Amino acid sequence: MEIRWSILVIIAGAAAVTFIPRVLPLMLLSRMALPDWIIRWLQYVPISVMAALIGQELFLEDGRWVPLTANIEWLAAVPAFAVAILTRSLLGTVITGVAAMMALRYFFPG
Structure with a gap:
């Protein structure tokens, strides 16, 4: 070779x-040694990036706004967000989101 x-x-x-x-x-x-205000500001970077990625996946399709009435991904995200806020568990959030999406796809095949 x-x-x-x-x-x-x-x-x-x-x-x-x-x-x-x-x-x-x-x-x-x-x-x-970074000032405290920079450290506090940097703590928001990961959540901001994640919110931008998730928001784009939930609300846009092919670069166009998807109405919430035609968007089952949004419905699956609601229980996942609730678990994330209540438990702060990444594994629990992912399992909840996947299970919600599976159930929605089963009951509303599209």
Whole structure:
């Protein structure tokens, strides 16, 4: 099997592009004391990203707004959100969401 240099350079470049943005900030920020307001602000980043991803999946289809009356995914998300808020359990939330979606697809095949 022959290894082409161009493929090797592409793989090395992809590895560098993936590695550098993750490791460089970690190395730099681990040596600095961040102010409390930045730490509080950074705590909201994961939930904001997750909300953007979930909101797009629940309310858009092919880039268009989906009415809630025609959207069973939204109905499955309601009990999953309730479990997430009440228990803060990722496993419980996922199981509830999957079970709700299975039940909705069973009773309302589309």
